[in-house]
Amino acid sequence: MNPLVRKLPGGIAATLVALLLLVFIAVPVGLVLIKSFDNSGPLPHWRLAALTQEALALLPEDQRQESIDRWVAASTLSERVEASAVAYELAGLEPSWNTKDPFEHQAAAIETAMLALPAGERQAVEDAFPVAHIMLHKRIALAFAVKAQMPPADFNRLRAATDERYGFANYLAVVADSYLRKAAVNSVTLALIAVLTTVSIAYAIVYGLNRGGIANPTLTRNILLLPLVAPPILVATATTMLFGRRGLITYSLFEQTLGISDADTFNVYGPLGIIIAQTLSFLPTTLIVLDNAMRRQDGRLEEAALMLGAGRLALFRNITLPLSWPGLKRAVVLVFIQSLTDFGNPMILGRDTPVLAGVIYNEITGFQNTPLASAICLWLIVPSLMLYLGLEQFGRRKRYVSNDAGTPAEHKQPMAVRVALNGLAGFFCLLIVAIYLVMILGSITRIWGVDWTFTLAYFTPEGLAAGMEGTGYGSRDGGLSEVWNSVRVAAIAAPIGGLLALAIGYVAERLRPAALGDAIAFQALIPAILPGIIFGVGYVIAFNAPFGIKQLSLTGTEAIIVINIMFGNLYVGVLAARAALQRIDQSVDEAAESLGAGMVRRFWEVTIPMLRIAALLGVLYVFIDGLTTLSSIIFLVSGNSDLASVAIFNAASSSSYGYAAAKSVGLLVVSALAMGVVVWVERSTRRAHGMGGAVSRSDQQLSVVGAGAAF
Numbered sequence: 001m002n003p004l005v006r007k008l009p010g011g012i013a014a015t016l017v018a019l020l021l022l023v024f025i026a027v028p029v030g031l032v033l034i035k036s037f038d039n040s041g042p043l044p045h046w047r048l049a050a051l052t053q054e055a056l057a058l059l060p061e062d063q064r065q066e067s068i069d070r071w072v073a074a075s076t077l078s079e080r081v082e083a084s085a086v087a088y089e090l091a092g093l094e095p096s097w098n099t100k101d102p103f104e105h106q107a108a109a110i111e112t113a114m115l116a117l118p119a120g121e122r123q124a125v126e127d128a129f130p131v132a133h134i135m136l137h138k139r140i141a142l143a144f145a146v147k148a149q150m151p152p153a154d155f156n157r158l159r160a161a162t163d164e165r166y167g168f169a170n171y172l173a174v175v176a177d178s179y180l181r182k183a184a185v186n187s188v189t190l191a192l193i194a195v196l197t198t199v200s201i202a203y204a205i206v207y208g209l210n211r212g213g214i215a216n217p218t219l220t221r222n223i224l225l226l227p228l229v230a231p232p233i234l235v236a237t238a239t240t241m242l243f244g245r246r247g248l249i250t251y252s253l254f255e256q257t258l259g260i261s262d263a264d265t266f267n268v269y270g271p272l273g274i275i276i277a278q279t280l281s282f283l284p285t286t287l288i289v290l291d292n293a294m295r296r297q298d299g300r301l302e303e304a305a306l307m308l309g310a311g312r313l314a315l316f317r318n319i320t321l322p323l324s325w326p327g328l329k330r331a332v333v334l335v336f337i338q339s340l341t342d343f344g345n346p347m348i349l350g351r352d353t354p355v356l357a358g359v360i361y362n363e364i365t366g367f368q369n370t371p372l373a374s375a376i377c378l379w380l381i382v383p384s385l386m387l388y389l390g391l392e393q394f395g396r397r398k399r400y401v402s403n404d405a406g407t408p409a410e411h412k413q414p415m416a417v418r419v420a421l422n423g424l425a426g427f428f429c430l431l432i433v434a435i436y437l438v439m440i441l442g443s444i445t446r447i448w449g450v451d452w453t454f455t456l457a458y459f460t461p462e463g464l465a466a467g468m469e470g471t472g473y474g475s476r477d478g479g480l481s482e483v484w485n486s487v488r489v490a491a492i493a494a495p496i497g498g499l500l501a502l503a504i505g506y507v508a509e510r511l512r513p514a515a516l517g518d519a520i521a522f523q524a525l526i527p528a529i530l531p532g533i534i535f536g537v538g539y540v541i542a543f544n545a546p547f548g549i550k551q552l553s554l555t556g557t558e559a560i561i562v563i564n565i566m567f568g569n570l571y572v573g574v575l576a577a578r579a580a581l582q583r584i585d586q587s588v589d590e591a592a593e594s595l596g597a598g599m600v601r602r603f604w605e606v607t608i609p610m611l612r613i614a615a616l617l618g619v620l621y622v623f624i625d626g627l628t629t630l631s632s633i634i635f636l637v638s639g640n641s642d643l644a645s646v647a648i649f650n651a652a653s654s655s656s657y658g659y660a661a662a663k664s665v666g667l668l669v670v671s672a673l674a675m676g677v678v679v680w681v682e683r684s685t686r687r688a689h690g691m692g693g694a695v696s697r698s699d700q701q702l703s704v705v706g707a708g709a710a711f
Contacts, residue, residue, distance in 0.1 A: 009599040010511040017507050018516045020500075021523035024567040028538030029526060035541050036374035039165040043157065045135075049090055049128070051158050052135040058146040067145070068130050071138045081106045083133035084125075090132060091124035093117075135161075170375035174356075180376075183354040188383055190271065190346070190355065191339035194278045198335045199328065201279065201424065202286035207320070208421030210294045213413040215422055221287075223429045226436065228284045229671040230664070231628045231645045236277040236348040237652040237660050238435040241442055243268035246449025246655075248438065273349035280431060281345065282338050286331045293327020329391045337384045341531035344630055348652050356380060357631075360533060364635050370541060377534045436668070442661030458662035482647040483666035489561055489643065490626025497566035498619035501573025505614070506607055508574070509581040521574075528571040536632030539564050556638040564633055565626040573618020580614045581607075620678045627667050627674075 043051070059067060075083070081103045085095045096116075097109035114122055134142060143150070143159040150158070157163055174180045208214035209221065227235060243250050244267050251263035268276065343357035350358070356376050363373040413421070446453040461479040501524075508521045527535055543554040554560035592602045608615065630645045637646050644663045651660035 010507075013503070013599065014507050014511055014516045014520065017504055018520050018523070021504070021520060021567075024563055025523050025526050028542040029530060029534060030538075031541045032374045032377055032534055032538045035371050036170055036378050037166045037168070038371040038374075039167050039169045040371075041162060041165070043161050043163050045086055045089055045132075047163070048135045048139075048158075048161055049131050051154065052131055052139060052142065054154070055139075055142050055146050055150065055158055056131075056134070058149040059142075067142075068134065071134055071141075072130050075133055075137065077107060078103045079133060079137050081110065083129055083136055084110045086132040086136060087125045087128040090128040091121060093121060093125065170372045171379065173372060174376060174379050179354065180356075180359060183356050183359050184379070186271075186353055187340055187355045187357065187380075190274055190278070190353075191336045191383070193271075193275050194282065194339040195332050195335045197275060197279045198282045198286050199290075199331050201428065202283055202290050202331065203324070203328065204421060205425050205428070206287060206290040206294050208413075208418075208425060209291065211320075211413060213418050213421035214425050215418075220425050220429060221291075223432055224287055224425070225284045226432055227281060229624055229628065229668070229675065231648050231667055232281060232342075232630050233344040233348065233645065233649045233652055233660075234439065234664050235281045235435060236273075236345040237648065237657065237664065238438045238442075239268055239273060239277045239280075240348060240652070240655075241438050241448055241657050241661075242434065243273070244449075245269075248449070251449050269349055269351050271350070271353055274346050274353065277345040277349055278339050278342060280428075280435070281342075282335050283428065285338070286335055289331045289334060290324070290327050293324055293330075325394075329388075332391060333384065333388050336387055337531060340380050340384060341533050341631065343533070344649055348649075357533060360537070361634070364537065364540065370537070373537055374541070377531070377537055380531055380533075439661045439664045439668075442657050443665045445658065448657040448661075458658045459666075480644075480663060480666045482642050482644040483663055483670065485642060486627050486644040486667065487670055489558060489565065489641075490623045493562045493566040493626050494619045494623035496562075497570055497622040498573055498615050500566070501570045501618040501622075502577045502608060502611055502615055503603070504570065505574045505577025505581060505611075506603055509578045510586065510607075524574045525571050527568045532568065532629070532631035535564065535568050536635040539632070540635050555636065556641075558641040561633050561636050561641055561643070564636060565629060566622060568629075568632055569622045569625045570618075572621040573614065576614035576617045577611055580611050584610055616678050616681065620674065623674055624671055627671055 056064060056068070085099055088095050096113045097106055099106065101109070114125065117125065139161065140159055143155055147155050174184055205214070205220070205224065209217040214220055240247065242248050245251065245263050247263065247267065250261065250267050254261045254266070255263045267273075341357050343355065343361050346353060346355045347358050347361070356379065360373045360376050363369040363376070412418075442448050443458055444454055444456060445451075446455045446457075459480060461481075504520060504524050508524075539560060540555065543552075543560055545553045554563070592606045597605070628645055630649060633643060634646050634649065637643055644667050648660045648663050648667075651657070651663070
């Protein structure tokens with residue numbers, strides 16, 4: 001077979017994959033960058049006046065003065081007042097009257113002010129008045145009167161009185177505007193504190209899990225990782241329900257029962273509440289990264305150090321901690337980025353603590369100020385990049401590798417250390433269990449903190465209408481319709497995203513197209529590198545009437561949510577597929593090709609069966625994230641396609657805790673069922689292939705690699 005013909009299917013597949021990633025990943029992110037420089041807005045009066053005079057000069061000479069006189073003569077009182085103020089400005093003066101007074105009062109004040117002006121200044125104002133009136137109130141008529149003689153750009157500029165401008169004004173606003181500056185300081189401060197608390201706690205727990213300091217490491221891991229399958233806003237909602245103004249602890253216990261505090265003043269709202277919620281929210285992913293790093297350490301190094309007389313503190317400082325440094329760096333950057341781009345926890349618990357991520361949400365949803373939101377999105381990358389580059393300078397010439405990674409240490413921790421580590425892990429396990437129990441209790445409680453009567457009204461719209469009348473809590477839609485919307489969207493995105501991830505991994509690892517290979521691999525990882533909020537804003541910009549064609553718009557549809565979820569989570573399946581393909585001998589694929597199997601048949605009948613674990617991981621990750629994601633899709637939902645995570649956020653923001661809890665419980669049940677199905681399918685597949693029930697160590701680490709590889 002001709003070599004060119006043989007490579008043609010692979011080239012076509014690589015091109016299609018590259019185009020998909022370009023359109024749905026690279027372009028939205030690139031448009032955020034371009035939009036951030038957009039300073040378009042109303043033309044300044046002096047520029048609009050000049051454009052108006054240019055347009056007047058295009059009128060036929062015999063009609064020009066007649067048109068000006070007619071437009072001025074037809075002006076109303078309010079129009080004359082407004083034009084007089086602008087005429088003063090064009091003449092280089094400032095109005096000496098109050099421009100907010102009623103028009104009748106202003107008209108009298110203008111006459112007095114004009115009489116008080118020197119003759120030259122009065123003449124300048126009178127000369128500027130016709131231009132001021134026409135540019136404010138008759139410019140559209142003027143624009144169409146000279147449309148044939150004007151360039152299209154000038155015509156549109158005059159008609160709309162706006163101009164396209166590009167520059168750094170949106171970036172400088174973060175520094176110049178006091179509110180944005182305060183939000184930036186809050187964001188960085190909270191992120192640094194979250195790094196300190198989360199990484200410290202996670203490292204201590206991981207040390208106990210891997211060094212015999214915690215009694216039941218398997219159970220502890222499972223409990224601490226539970227928030228991974230929960231909506232990101234669940235922790236903040238539960239924290240409020242426990243420690244808010246009507247919290248179970250602060251109000252019901254401390255104020256009503258014990259009478260030792262006032263819940264209106266002693267509660268979780270503010271920076272402390274944000275830190276508590278962020279620490280609990282980011283703890284699972286930090287545990288994964290650090291656990292993966294510590295499991296790879298050779299425990300025999302520690303055994304040898306102890307035998308040579310090293311003390312426990314010296315052992316930790318000189319061996320355990322240095323070998324953990326690569327994982328610690330990834331964990332620090334991961335938590336810093338997560339905190340910096342988190343708007344759910346600060347908006348629920350912060351109240352008077354603005355952060356940049358919350359400003360982005362407000363600018364998009366409240367003011368439609370996409371350029372400023374885009375600039376702030378890119379500002380969020382700067383401190384994260386600086387932190388990453390700074391950490392890379394520490395120990396960059398050292399190697400953090402042991403000879404036989406993964407051998408556990410057998411030495412026992414002292415009793416005091418075991419007690420402390422068990423207490424720390426147990427405390428956070430109890431907190432996480434309490435969060436889930438509070439959500440369940442809140443979903444069946446009539447009014448949280450006020451009326452503890454049992455009810456199922458929040459789960460069914462009919463029950464809500466019948467059981468909540470007169471409570472003031474029946475104004476929102478009840479039931480689990482948003483949960484089913486999330487399930488449907490995730491069920492569509494998961495199999496397509498999982499299959500596409502395998503195809504991308506196969507193209508990048510097996511076909512290795514010379515020109516596109518690196519571009520494909522890099523584009524697939526972009527959503528893992530950048531905050532999800534950038535990905536959401538990028539979709540708003542890219543698919544709201546692309547190329548100016550409204551018929552191509554995807555905003556407001558369910559399709560844009562499916563695509564966003566699918567492409568935003570491809571990287572886990574791609575990383576898993578590439579890792580699995582690197583362990584599979586390529587001769588299997590070559591043997592199938594020599595027997596006459598085409599590329600598509602080889603991929604479908606040879607590659608996919610061998611990548612079943614990677615496929616399950618990719619599908620599960622897309623599905624779970626589709627159920628629980630918030631940061632990107634909150635900008636994409638509409639009245640026709642509302643999702644559960646957004647509904648939970650809205651309900652928690654308005655203190656409708658019953659609705660938030662019921663929908664959270666619905667999502668948790670679906671997530672648990674999905675994970676159970678995947679585990680059952682995986683075990684059935686292994687038994688069918690004679691692999692037994694045991695999972696290899698490399699497969700156990702697969703999800704860990706997928707979660708932490710990007711960092």
